[in-house]
Amino acid sequence: MFGLTPDEWGILQLSLKVAFWSVLCSLPVAVGIAVLLARCNFPGKSLFDAVVHLPLVLPPVVIGYFLLLALGRRGPLGALLEEYFGIVVAFRWTGAAIAAGIMGFPLMVRAIRLSVESIDSGLEDAARTLGATRWRVFFTITLPLALPGILTGALLSFARSLGEFGATITFVSNIPGETRTLPLAIYTLTQVPGGDAAALRLSMIAIVLSVVALMLSEYFVRRAQRRAKGQDA
């Protein structure tokens, strides 16, 4: 399809799968933390904020290494997961999704936090005087109004996931068909003699993918912004 070889097709599918699940699973957590940071004051908030931003400033390899220590089969969390739930993430595509999700997390939180901060909290007060509980206010007022930011955050994280390299290769290695995503495949091809042409083809795919994702998100963000501003769609 689209003139891709079955191998290339497999790499593309794996990359999309990893990015999709990493965004889907980190999104609710990111929304929660963004709202917490935007609307609440608590002791240790700046430290918490710094920890959330760590993946942005640490070398990805360090994150991958910590993940390996914690979630590897002999790591404390990894052993627990395997023992009680039978889940193994080390050297699996699920591990790649975790690594990608963590690397994209700060970008996601920042975008959502900005849009939550821009919501007039007076609207939330107004909703409460009309009889809405805090939870209802969150789902009927805050969340819909933050939608542009949530979409932006999801897209940034998705793009970051597609490009994730350092943490992934450190945590789940470079296993064909399991953890060899697009960047890892390109890297592998550049390491073998005569792999240049194939590496270039994959790079082209990466470019097309990014541009399409960017355009789609722009469209959805604009639509959401129009709605949140209250103009007739």
Next chain:
Amino acid sequence: MLNVKIGKQLTDFALDTEFSSDSGITALFGRSGAGKTTVVNAIAGLVRPDRGTITVNGDCLFDSALGIDVPVERRRVAYVFQEGRLFPHLTVRGNLNYGYALAQPGQRYVELKQVVDLLGLEHMLERRPANLSGGEKQRVAIGRALLASPRVLLMDEPLAALDNLRKGEILRYIECLRDEIKVPIVYVTHAVEEIVRLAEMVVLMADGKVLATGKPSEVMGRPELRAHAGIFEGGTVIDAKVAAHDLQYDLTTLEFAGGRLIVPGVDALVGEPMRLRVRARDVSIALTHPHDVSLLNVLKGRVVAVTASAGSSCDLRIDVGGVNLAARITRLSADRLKLTAGSEVYALIKAISLDR
């Protein structure tokens, strides 16, 4: 029945307020920064007082001694904010239904249709707030609050952001609300016209304290309160009745305890009550009945008090058939006319604002 007795330390002054209101519109009146908004926010539950009690129809909403603080959403106290605060992502219909859907069916006392008709919202139901004018937004905000079927409706300067034309329009709608739905309203304002027109009771506030409560005509007429210069422009509120119409000149004669006043034709039945406001600076004084003047309204009275202020002006209280008419003239004129308590004078009224 709303009872409020609260205290709270704010950054620049201490709020210490006590009043109760029965029905109709109770106006919280005072300069900006007098603590009026804090009081309504406390009633709504958006601000927590340090001490005191708030009850509505016998239900306790807040009691610091008993540790009661009913959450905002369970108070059934709806709020019309100065800037409307419509939900931008919902249509007008969505906004109106927001509180309606959350009210217990048994507690609802208005339906969408009734509110839409009362406030003239029919043509904008499917529109979004960003495409509404300021007056339309405020009408939707009032409708939305009403549809939550609140026990008390709070309004925080709902007209402040509107131009004069729109103000008049919204005032008419609020009057309809007062007369048709009979929900008790606490109305925050610093505009005298709004009080004269709407309020059954005024709570005058300054620096977080209640200076006076009572009927508008009583509170506005008390000289010691007028000493709070700038709190409101001096004037007199007069309760009158329509006495006669002059169709040839399109004039209406109004009658009150102190005499008769002629105003431009009013569309009202003879005998209908009418509330008037005469600003102190629209009253001039003459010692004899003037003849060759264009002014129609000349009332005979007796000076009760002369209060010279530091500036050029001088405030008079004139007893006109039991009504205490306020007049502001220059000190120079007061001296030239040798005005003292007891002087017989004629009050020449240049302008009258009407309210029905």
